[in-house]
Amino acid sequence: MDQSKQEKEYGYELFPERNTGPKKDKSFVKSLFTSQFKCEIMLKLAMETSPYAKLLLSAMNSSGCKVIRDRHFACEDCDGSVSGGFDVASSQIVLCQNNIQQQSHMNRVVTHELIHAFDHCRAHVDWFNNLRHLACSEIRAANLSGDCSFSSEVSRFNFGMKQHHQECVRDRALRSILAVRKISAEEAQKIVDEVFDSCSNDHAPFGRIPHGSKDAEFAYRDHESRDRYNANL
Amino acid sequence: MDRPAKAEWRPPRACDNYWEEFKHCVSWGNGFHHYYTYGTVPSCQQWKNDYNDCREWEERRSAEAKEALLKSERDRVAEQGNFTPVWELRKEPPGDWHLPLNQEKPQDS
Numbered sequence: 364m365d366q367s368k369q370e371k372e373y374g375y376e377l378f379p380e381r382n383t384g385p386k387k388d389k390s391f392v393k394s395l396f397t398s399q400f401k402c403e404i405m406l407k408l409a410m411e412t413s414p415y416a417k418l419l420l421s422a423m424n425s426s427g428c429k430v431i432r433d434r435h436f437a438c439e440d441c442d443g444s445v446s447g448g449f450d451v452a453s454s455q456i457v458l459c460q461n462n463i464q465q466q467s468h469m470n471r472v473v474t475h476e477l478i479h480a481f482d483h484c485r486a487h488v489d490w491f492n493n494l495r496h497l498a499c500s501e502i503r504a505a506n507l508s509g510d511c512s513f514s515s516e517v518s519r520f521n522f523g524m525k526q527h528h529q530e531c532v533r534d535r536a537l538r539s540i541l542a543v544r545k546i547s548a549e550e551a552q553k554i555v556d557e558v559f560d561s562c563s564n565d566h567a568p569f570g571r572i573p574h575g576s577k578d579a580e581f582a583y584r585d586h587e588s589r590d591r592y593n594a595n596l
Numbered sequence: 597m598d599r600p601a602k603a604e605w606r607p608p609r610a611c612d613n614y615w616e617e618f619k620h621c622v623s624w625g626n627g628f629h630h631y632y633t634y635g636t637v638p639s640c641q642q643w644k645n646d647y648n649d650c651r652e653w654e655e656r657r658s659a660e661a662k663e664a665l666l667k668s669e670r671d672r673v674a675e676q677g678n679f680t681p682v683w684e685l686r687k688e689p690p691g692d693w694h695l696p697l698n699q700e701k702p703q704d705s
Contacts (some may be wrong), residue, residue, distance in 0.1 A: 427689030434697070454693050483690065486683040499682040513632050526635035564679035574629035577620055584613070592608045596669060 373491060374543025378448055378457055380439040402438035402460035405469040413470040414579035418586050419477035422568035428484035447472040449479035451490050456480060474508040498554045499562040501536040506563050510535055608669050611650035618643035642668055
């Protein structure tokens with residue numbers, strides 16, 4: 364299939380800087396003030412301090428996909444309001460430097476995309492041809508990254524209480540699919556519903572749904588001590 | 597060289613971990629988030645039981661405590677695996693994960 368058709372079919376038009384060739388050199392001083400520099404600093408901080416990110420990085424390492432910041436992450440300008448993406452073709456996580464302004468947002472986006480990368484690493488996920496697989500990874504990413512925490516939802520003016528988390532996960536998974544695939548909302552909803560129970564119960568590598576950083580710290584601790592845990596079960 | 601003797605059994609987690617999980621579980625913040633996620637209040641007693649069993653083992657090497665703790669942890673593991681996966685797990689990581697960028701396969705191949 365020709366490249367432009369593939370671009371439109373799989374959402375690549377949201378990431379216009381992919382496949383545009385090598386970047387032009389900028390002066391060093393100018394480069395300090397760019398959104399790219401800010402993005403890279405926030406990314407480094409996320410990888411070093413967010414327990415969500417640290418756990419995923421460690422889990423990917425143990426699965427044989429060691430993550431190298433310069434190789435597996437790219438800060439770029441993106442279209443619209445998308446915050447990031449996982450580019451399977453290049454095994455890279457794209458961070459939208461023009462749409463991520465705060466560290467807390469960066470932490471969430473890094474976590475969200477690392478969940479996709481983790482799924483890619485440990486399972487035969489058919490990203491392009493199997494919408495159930497795509498939906499599953501989106502459900503997991505919304506469920507486990509803090510995308511649907513109470514505070515994240517309130518900041519979007521989505522006020523809900525009892526079991527609102529679940530509504531949020533369904534909704535965000537739906538939106539993520541519709542952003543990158545040309546299918547109807549009804550079709551996407553049907554697919555999300557089909558795989559929701561299975562995928563929302565798959566908490567790997569966290570072992571729980573982390574509601575906040577304390578949960579994520581405990582999950583990280585459990586992951587680091589998994590040898591002892593497994594040996595004594 | 598002789599094989600080293602099998603290490604003695606010890607609780608799957610450090611006893612303090614069980615206590616910290618319990619304290620976190622009963623905290624207001626966790627209760628709130630649990631209700632927001634599941635629509636119910638969390639049940640935390642099992643963490644406390646596990647802590648007590650863990651200490652029993654450490655202090656008195658109680659076989660009952662060990663069995664109770666093992667059952668509790670195995671139940672937790674079973675609960676985490678209580679779903680049918682949508683995809684097949686890999687036996688090896690993807691071959692192109694570590695390839696340098698300019699050697700990646702072109703998009704339309």
